[in-house]
Structure formats: C-alpha cells, structure tokens
Amino acid sequence: MKMKWLYPAALLLWLVLCALIGVAFASRAVHQVESELERVTGRLAEDIAQRLNATEAQLDSYAGFSTFGQHHGELTEHSLLLRQFKRHPSIVLGLRVRRVNEGERAAFERESSARRGRPVVIHGYDPARQPPRYPLEGGGSHYPVVSMVPAGALPPPFSPALGMDVSRVDFLYDALHQSQRRELPALSRPFALGDGRLGYLIIRPADEFVLQPAPALLPDRQFVALVLRVDDLLPRALDLPPGMRVQLWHQRYGQQDPQGRFLDTGRVARGPFETLLFPSLALSRSTGGSAPSLMLKVSWQLGWAQIGLFEWLVMALLALVLLAVLLFGVNTLLRCHVDRVAREQELFHLANHDALTGLANRNLFEDRLQHAIRRVRRNGKRLALLLLDMDRFKPVNDTYGHAAGDRVLQLIAARLNVVLRGEDTVARLGGDEFVVLLEDVDADADVAQVCERLQLALQEPYQIDGDTVTLGVSIGTAFYPDDGDAIEALLAVADRTMYSAKQRAAAR
Numbered sequence: 001m002k003m004k005w006l007y008p009a010a011l012l013l014w015l016v017l018c019a020l021i022g023v024a025f026a027s028r029a030v031h032q033v034e035s036e037l038e039r040v041t042g043r044l045a046e047d048i049a050q051r052l053n054a055t056e057a058q059l060d061s062y063a064g065f066s067t068f069g070q071h072h073g074e075l076t077e078h079s080l081l082l083r084q085f086k087r088h089p090s091i092v093l094g095l096r097v098r099r100v101n102e103g104e105r106a107a108f109e110r111e112s113s114a115r116r117g118r119p120v121v122i123h124g125y126d127p128a129r130q131p132p133r134y135p136l137e138g139g140g141s142h143y144p145v146v147s148m149v150p151a152g153a154l155p156p157p158f159s160p161a162l163g164m165d166v167s168r169v170d171f172l173y174d175a176l177h178q179s180q181r182r183e184l185p186a187l188s189r190p191f192a193l194g195d196g197r198l199g200y201l202i203i204r205p206a207d208e209f210v211l212q213p214a215p216a217l218l219p220d221r222q223f224v225a226l227v228l229r230v231d232d233l234l235p236r237a238l239d240l241p242p243g244m245r246v247q248l249w250h251q252r253y254g255q256q257d258p259q260g261r262f263l264d265t266g267r268v269a270r271g272p273f274e275t276l277l278f279p280s281l282a283l284s285r286s287t288g289g290s291a292p293s294l295m296l297k298v299s300w301q302l303g304w305a306q307i308g309l310f311e312w313l314v315m316a317l318l319a320l321v322l323l324a325v326l327l328f329g330v331n332t333l334l335r336c337h338v339d340r341v342a343r344e345q346e347l348f349h350l351a352n353h354d355a356l357t358g359l360a361n362r363n364l365f366e367d368r369l370q371h372a373i374r375r376v377r378r379n380g381k382r383l384a385l386l387l388l389d390m391d392r393f394k395p396v397n398d399t400y401g402h403a404a405g406d407r408v409l410q411l412i413a414a415r416l417n418v419v420l421r422g423e424d425t426v427a428r429l430g431g432d433e434f435v436v437l438l439e440d441v442d443a444d445a446d447v448a449q450v451c452e453r454l455q456l457a458l459q460e461p462y463q464i465d466g467d468t469v470t471l472g473v474s475i476g477t478a479f480y481p482d483d484g485d486a487i488e489a490l491l492a493v494a495d496r497t498m499y500s501a502k503q504r505a506a507a508r
Contacts, residue, residue, distance in 0.1 A: 365427035391472030
C-alpha cells in the first residue's frame with residue numbers, strides 16, 4: 001500500500017461517511033415530514049369538508065326560506081336570507097332557479113313581468129358576445145333565475161339578473177345537472193367574480209316537504225344555489241412552510257386544467273441543489289360536503305430547512321469525531337509503517353554492512369560487483385578491483401589491545417571514504433583486509449593514481465590514546481574483463497597481485 005495515498009483515501013472515506021450520516025438524518029427528517037404532511041393534508045381536507053358542510057347547511061336553509069317565500073311573499077324570503085347572509089360573509093349571492101318548459105315560457109314571462117313591474121324574459125348570457133345578454137330560441141327546457149338575493153354588487157355572470165337561463169352557461173348547467181341526477185348538492189368549477197377574485201356556485205334541488213301541507217312543487221322544478229368566494233374554502237391564517245404547495249381542483253377537471261382549479265398556493269421556491277438532494281412528497285385527498293367533488297393535493301419539496309439546528313449540531317459533532325478517529329488511525333498506520341521500514345532498513349544494514357566500520361560487507365560488495373559487471377557488459381567499459389591489506393596491523397592489537405585495533409580500523413574506513421568517489425564501493429572483507437570497486441575505468445593510469453592516493457592517505461600516522469601508530473598498505477589490482485569475467489576470478493587475481501606487492505614491500 002502506498003502511504004502517500006493514505007490521507008486522500010482517509011479524506012474520501014470521511015466524506016462518504018459524512019454523506020451516509022447526512023442521508024440517515026435526512027431519512028429521519030423525511031419520516032417526520034411525512035407524518036407532518038399527512039397531518040396537514042388531513043386537517044385541510046377536513047376543514048374544507050366542514051366548510052362545505054356548513055355551506056350545504058346554509059343551502060338547506062335557503063331551500064326552506066325559498067319555499068316559505070312562495071307562500072308568504074318574496075320580501076319576507078329576502079329579509080330572512082339577508083339576515084342569514086350577514087352571518088356568513090363568504091356568501092356573495094343566493095339564487096332560486098326554476099325549470100320552465102318551452103310551453104310554459106310565455107306564461108312564466110307574463111307572470112314574472114307582472115310581479116316585478118318590468119319586463120322579464122328568459123335570456124342567455126355569454127361574456128364573449130357583444131352585448132353578452134342575448135335572446136334564446138324556442139325548444140327544450142329552460143332554467144331561468146326566478147329570485148336573487150345579492151349580498152353586495154352582482155358579480156358576472158349574474159349581472160343580467162332575473163330571467164337568465166343558467167343552463168346556457170356550461171359550467172353552471174354542469175353543476176345543475178349533477179345535482180339533479182344525484183339529488184345532492186353539487187359544485188361548479190370556479191369563475192371570476194366582479195372584484196377579481198374567484199367564486200364558485202353550489203346548487204341543489206329545493207326541498208319539497210318544507211312547510212307542509214303547503215302545495216308541493218313538482219319534482220326537479222326548483223333549485224336553490226349559493227355563490228361563494230373560493231378564498232373562504234381554506235383558513236385565512238394558512239401559514240405554509242417553505243416548499244409546501246396546496247392545490248385544490250374540481251374532480252371533473254384535470255389537475256393541470258386551469259378552468260377547474262380552485263386554489264394553487266404555497267411557497268415552493270427551492271434551489272436546484274436542494275431539488276436534486278431532497279425528495280418531493282405529495283398526498284392527495286378527495287374532499288367536499290355530502291358529495292365530495294374536490295381533489296386536494298398537498299406537495300412538499302423538502303430542503304435544508306427540514307433539518308433542524310440540533311440535527312446539524314449532531315451531524316457536525318459526528319463528522320468531527322469521525323475525522324479525529326480516521327486521522328488517529330492514519331497516523332497509527334503511518335507510525336507502524338515508518339517503524340517497519342526502519343526495522344527493515346536496520347536489518348538490511350546489519351546484513352549488508354560491517355558492524356565495526358559501517359562499510360559494505362562481502363555480501364553487499366559481491367552484489368554491487370555483479371550489478372557493475374552487468375552494466376559494463378552493456379556499455380563496453382572496464383572496471384577495476386583493488387584489494388587492500390594493511391601492513392604491521394597485528395602489532396597494534398598485540399601492543400595496544402583489540403579496542404585500539406578496532407579504533408584504527410574505523411579510522412582507516414573513514415580515510416577510504418574521503419579519498420574515494422561517491423560512486424565507488426569500498427568494503428571490509430574481514431580483519432584488516434579491504435576491497436575497492438572502481439567503475440567506468442578508462443585507463444590503467446587512472447587506477448594507479450587512485451592506488452597512490454590510497455597509500456598516501458593510509459600511511460599517515462594514527463593517534464591512539466596519545467600514541468602514534470604508523471601502518472603500511474599493500475594493494476592488489478584486477479581488471480574486468482581483462483583478468484576474468486567472474487567475481488571469484490577477479491578476487492583471485494587481485495589477491496595474487498596484492499601478495500606480490502606485499503612481498504616487494506618486505507624485500508625493501
């Protein structure tokens with residue numbers, strides 16, 4: 001294992017572990033958010049259902065008032081309704097609608113005109129036309145407005161007032177048809193009110209049994225409706241957290257159809273990084289009154305805000321602890337590695353160097369000589385082997401002791417290292433015998449100069465415990481490849497020439 005990659009690997013591992021810790025805390029936050037989202041969705045769905053149930057109760061009251069008004073006069077009906085509407089400011093308008101067949105149309109218009117004191121005709125309304133109010137051709141049934149109780153200014157499309165056929169407005173007729181078919185209150189899709197806000201209509205068949213034994217109405221002949229503001233479907237103090245979105249739409253329309261959209265509110269602004277890292281949760285519920293016709297969807301794009309301060313502090317603490325543990329582990333491994341390398345180097349040095357002088361021993365010298373021979377074979381140069389044997393060394397041990405002799409050997413090794421080049425190899429073969437390997441030898445004269453410098457350096461006096469010791473040296477030489485191509489052959493030649501030099505020195 002390469003130690004230089006240990007710190008980057010530890011840093012990468014730390015980042016991975018920190019990411020896993022973040023995922024764990026994010027998963028915990030997501031679990032909590034799921035519970036919160038379910039609670040919010042349930043509360044909103046229940047609140048909308050309660051508001052629509054309350055609206056249906058108002059509609060039931062209106063049905064009773066409208067039947068009462070048929071027998072006691074419309075002024076009494078209007079006064080009762082206005083009193084009721086004041087307690088419920090979300091109501092914009094109350095309507096009573098009656099089904100009129102084509103054969104009854106003329107009688108209806110005469111009766112209504114006589115009762116109102118002004119002409120009342122059944123007509124259509126289309127804001128895209130100019131003028132928006134237009135006459136209707138004969139045929140089929142009509143559903144004109146026969147009574148109106150506005151809580152304020154008349155909103156479109158009800159500004160044409162009495163006689164407007166609601167079946168000619170597609171979304172109003174759709175609600176009327178649903179109410180007629182299921183005999184339950186039905187909601188229209190939202191539409192624009194006069195003040196720029198959205199409203200919706202809720203309609204139901206009028207009760208036929210109110211104030212009995214008054215004459216009952218014919219089946220499906222009369223309907224009552226209320227126009228209400230969409231804003232009042234949700235609590236006014238709706239405080240949504242960042243990233244939460246609330247959508248409410250009519251079930252007969254798709255979620256993406258803007259015509260059926262009642263509400264689309266929330267603070268969904270998130271950065272692209274948050275959107276990439278955090279999931280988006282969503283819950284949908286069907287809601288409404290006695291006949292649920294609305295779909296509620298609450299979605300929540302999660303972000304950094306879902307992880308609280310306490311979680312951030314715990315994650316930071318865990319990250320610091322992990323970093324400390326990893327650094328401690330890396331430092332321990334590095335110390336173990338350094339100690340092991342030092343032990344290996346020490347063992348290698350002991351195995352390949354002389355313990356007394358620190359010079360290479362025979363094993364290391366033969367290994368370097370073998371490598372040098374291989375290099376010489378490639379570049380075609382020569383190398384020289386110098387075998388040194390100290391003269392008059394034995395008397396030093398006999399006279400001054402082996403400790404003094406060892407000290408002299410150490411001084412000899414130091415002088416050899418000073419004289420020789422850094423690329424030359426010097427080794428102690430044993431006793432007072434040394435060997436020198438000279439590489440890249442160009443001429444014999446160069447070797448002779450080295451031998452001369454060695455002799456001069458080694459023959460200088462040695463100071464041992466205040467005494468002066470003078471030694472001589474005999475040097476034998478051998479050349480590769482002239483004197484052989486094997487280590488043993490070269491050492492043998494150098495040994496012979498060294499003894500020849502020793503004999504010549506003794507003869508002098």
